Amino acid sequence: GAGVSQSPRYKVAKRGQDVALRCDPISGHVSLFWYQQALGQGPEFLTYFQNEAQLDKSGLPSDRFFAERPEGSVSTLKIQRTQQEDSAVYLCASSLFTGTSYNEQFFGPGTRLTVL
């Protein structure tokens, strides 16, 4: 079946522009996660949804970052007034269950954001 997909794969933005990154999780997956991966680093948690509810947004670096998942499937990560330090790969992951021992997360290919 189809895996997690993300679009666009690459995004170049001028400093100060707003961007929107899309994630299509695996159909039926309840949980959806956003991570930020800087060059040469491991992914860092940004936010987490269970269906349409955003249960944890503690990893969002500033109030310029906003995420939504209004219908419990597709999610959008929005970054307002982009800064150079926002340049990174943004990874989306989904998993089938939550609150159980089965935690495997399936990752999308990521969106590489470059802010000039």
Add this chain to the structure above:
Amino acid sequence: GENVEQHPSTLSVQEGDSAVIKCTYSDSASNYFPWYKQELGKRPQLIIDIRSNVGEKKDQRIAVTLNKTAKHFSLHITETQPEDSAVYFCAASRNTGNQFYFGTGTSLTVIP
């Protein structure tokens, strides 16, 4: 919050030799420890995982060990092949919350 440390950051081995990557974690409530392989420009892919009720798990040439008392876990790859070359990330997670806390990665190069 959880803090995961990973060593070494780079590792070169001859084809056929073994490779070992080690991680430590800080949160004693963490109970799920996956390992992901990420090839250049590709998505992270799960290669093996271990839960806290198990001390060791093997899958062909790959094994993971977990020491809950010492809060460390390790990835062992035997009979390495050039296609094993990639960046490997360890992670730790609780059941609740479910977000993964990743290590900083190990770039493994297998020299033919």
